[in-house]
Every structure is written in C-alpha cells, then in structure tokens.
Amino acid sequence: MSTVVQRVASRRELGSIMDLGAGQGYLSRTLAFQHKLHVLAVDGSEVQTCGAKWFDQRALRSRPSDGELNHVTDMVTPENVSTLLARWSKQQEDEKWLVCGLHACGDLSSLMLRLFIKSNAITSLVNVGCCYHFLTEEHQPRNNESPSSSIPAGFPLSGFVKDQLDYRMGSIAHMLACQTPSRWSDKQEETLKSFEHHFFRALLQYIMVEKGLAHVDKPPIIGRLNKKKDFVSFPVYVQAALKRLQMPQDAISIEEAEAYYAEFKTTRQMDKQIAILWTVRALLAPLLESIVLADRWLYLKEQLADIPDSETKGVWMWPLFDPITSPRNMVIVASK
Missing domain, CATH: 3.40.50.150 (Vaccinia Virus protein VP39)
Structure with a gap:
C-alpha cells in the first residue's frame, strides 16, 4: 500500500x-x-x-x-x-x-x-x-418524500446507482458483503466454528420468540461476545447473551437451553440446514462487494467528468x- x-x-x-x-x-x-x-x-x-x-x-x-x-x-x-x-x-x-x-x-x-x-x-x-456493515445507507424516498437525514450516507454515492438504478442494498446485504468464502478452505476449523455460532444465534432467537422475550420481526441485538469463553456450549452462550441483553439469567434456564439444543441439533439437525443457508448467502459476498466498489468508482468518474x-x-x-x-x-x- x-x-x-x-x-x-x-x-x-x-x-x-x-x-x-x-x-x-x-x-x-x-x-x-x-x-x-x-x-x-x-x-x-x-x-x-x-x-x-x-x-x-x-x-x-x-x-x-x-x-x-x-x-x-x-x-x-x-x-x-x-x-x-x-x-x-x-x-x-x-x-x-x-x-x-x-x-x-x-x-x-x-x-x-x-x-x-x-x-x-x-x-x-x-x-x-x-467494514461494509458499518456503511450508512441513504433513505429511499417515496413519491415526494425527502431524504430523512441531511448527513450524506456512505452508500450509494454515484448518481447512476442512486438515481438511475434506484438501488439500495439494505443492512443485511452490507453485512454479507464483508464475508469471505474464499478463505473457508484455508481456515476450515474457524469456518466450522462460525457455522456453530450462527446456529447458536438462530436457536437463541427462536427460543426468545417462542417464550415471548423477542418479536420475530425485531431480532435482539446482542453484539460481539467473547469467542473463547462465551461459545463453550449453547447454555453458556445463552447466559452470556442474556447478560448482554440485560435480561434475567433465569429467563432461559440452563436446563431449557440444553433441551432445545438437543432437540434442534441432534433430532432435527437444524445446524446443518443453517450451515447450508449461510453458505448460499455468503457466496453472494463477492457480488455485493462489487456493487459497493463499482458505486465508488462510478461516483469518482461522474464527479471528475x-x-x-x-x-x-x-x-x-x-x-x-x-x-x-x-x-x-x-x-x-x-x-x-
């Protein structure tokens, strides 16, 4: 560089x-x-x-x-x-x-x-x-509605993507643009652990929705947990997540967490289905990153014209x- x-x-x-x-x-x-x-x-x-x-x-x-x-x-x-x-x-x-x-x-x-x-x-x-997941995105106005913020957003920048294509990615696509499927074969152990972490996250949300602790349309925002100590087992992860969410530790007991884990991993094998789904999603990463990069390149070309x-x-x-x-x-x- x-x-x-x-x-x-x-x-x-x-x-x-x-x-x-x-x-x-x-x-x-x-x-x-x-x-x-x-x-x-x-x-x-x-x-x-x-x-x-x-x-x-x-x-x-x-x-x-x-x-x-x-x-x-x-x-x-x-x-x-x-x-x-x-x-x-x-x-x-x-x-x-x-x-x-x-x-x-x-x-x-x-x-x-x-x-x-x-x-x-x-x-x-x-x-x-x-860190495309930290990109702010310009609000897409409807009819005669004005953009909701006067602060310029990070995406899209170019008139072509913003006005002609009228395209917005959304937060999920921004997050996926950061994925690196090309590294999976080189870092197989880390990849398998990440699949397990995705399963933990999905199962926790399912339990919280079922118990009325969260709404299906509003996933709880847990943030970053310690990969070494908070992912030792699913019950440990649940307790760490509840603490981060400032919920009572008995909102989901250790026994409940163990029972759900046994049912959805051993009996239903949902962890494998989530791994497949995540793989398909992550394979879109190079395409989504290319959209961000092309938008920046087009913005510069337009402005220098x-x-x-x-x-x-x-x-x-x-x-x-x-x-x-x-x-x-x-x-x-x-x-x-």
Whole structure:
C-alpha cells in the first residue's frame, strides 16, 4: 500500500500525504520514515493517536528518518478539511495533497472520496475500504418524500446507482458483503466454528420468540461476545447473551437451553440446514462487494467528468493484496 501511495505521489509531484483514519499509524510511519514523505496522520480517537505517537518514538530510536510525521486527533469534514490542511502545509499557500486510507472503515471511505472531489487542495486519492456493515445507507424516498437525514450516507454515492438504478442494498446485504468464502478452505476449523455460532444465534432467537422475550420481526441485538469463553456450549452462550441483553439469567434456564439444543441439533439437525443457508448467502459476498466498489468508482468518474482532461486525470481500481491474507484487497486510485 505504501508503495502505491509513494508512486502516485511521485508521478503527481506531491510531497504531502493525509492518512485519514490512521489508527496506530502503521501506514503513516512507513510513508514518512521509509519513503520520506510529509505525512499528516488523522484519526478521530485520541487513544489511537497517543498509541501511534508511542510507536513513532520506538521506530525512531531504532532507525532515524528524514521524513516528517504529525499526528492529529480530529473529525475531518468537507467543510473543515481545507483549514486543517492549510495549518499543516509546508508551503505558504496552494499546497496540493494526496489523501489515503488503508482499510478505512465504513463511511470513512465514502468521506475520503467526497473530500477528494470537493477539496481543491486534494488532487490524488488512494483508498482501500473495509467494514461494509458499518456503511450508512441513504433513505429511499417515496413519491415526494425527502431524504430523512441531511448527513450524506456512505452508500450509494454515484448518481447512476442512486438515481438511475434506484438501488439500495439494505443492512443485511452490507453485512454479507464483508464475508469471505474464499478463505473457508484455508481456515476450515474457524469456518466450522462460525457455522456453530450462527446456529447458536438462530436457536437463541427462536427460543426468545417462542417464550415471548423477542418479536420475530425485531431480532435482539446482542453484539460481539467473547469467542473463547462465551461459545463453550449453547447454555453458556445463552447466559452470556442474556447478560448482554440485560435480561434475567433465569429467563432461559440452563436446563431449557440444553433441551432445545438437543432437540434442534441432534433430532432435527437444524445446524446443518443453517450451515447450508449461510453458505448460499455468503457466496453472494463477492457480488455485493462489487456493487459497493463499482458505486465508488462510478461516483469518482461522474464527479471528475467536468474537470478538463489531463495526463494525470483518471480513476483506477485493482486487487492489491492476497485475498486470503486480506479479503478487502481492492485499491481505488484517483487523480484530478
């Protein structure tokens, strides 16, 4: 990733890089200390920024560098990005920047594309997205209804997908777009465990609906549980889930959980049916991810259409990483 950023910056004669959503600063350090670029690492979390600075000091003790790296905790928007970049520019005025992000989560990738389009100071973009399940989706208005929020959503971005196709994915499709069936053969043990976890989740919801603890149209939101200690057995999982949902531990007793598990796994073999269903759903992942990526590519092409053609202007997209090692492996590069 750092090599791509360095080459794009070099060909566009850019020396200043904004790493948006920099986190612990792994990409930022490589760009500054190895490629000797002027890097502004921006993250919305002070904890991440402090951690990145600590890693910087360790790296510099072992290998001093001529590169320049500054860390900032801020929430960047199209309205404040020019002020932020001007504050950290090396030149007096009109300095041009490249914005980049490695595995930028959810709407952060969409924001990055908007910043590139709307800011005169940003002339190049290198982005690898991630976490499509965190994408917000624009409300699909009916008749003369207006969109419910003035905050731009992360999907869809392009006029073609949003207006001409009138297409929306929905939260389930966004979540499925994150699945990686290509890794199943490489990580068979983890895959089998994940199938069991899906069975646990489905069986718990069935029990809760049957006992009147939840409604079939409104699944309980449990969130992330500890994979090592909370999935030891179905009764253990049930107790952990009830605690997370702030329900009494006896709402579903251990004996009830064991009885349901025995009936639906041993007698009915519902776990196998859920595994088949989940497999079919997950096989749609590459298609759904392609829709998100194509929407971003189309958005950039549409927005750059009115800019005069030049040797540097363009939008490109290609696989950058080994998909087994890094399933989110598509990089989008754009220049004005």
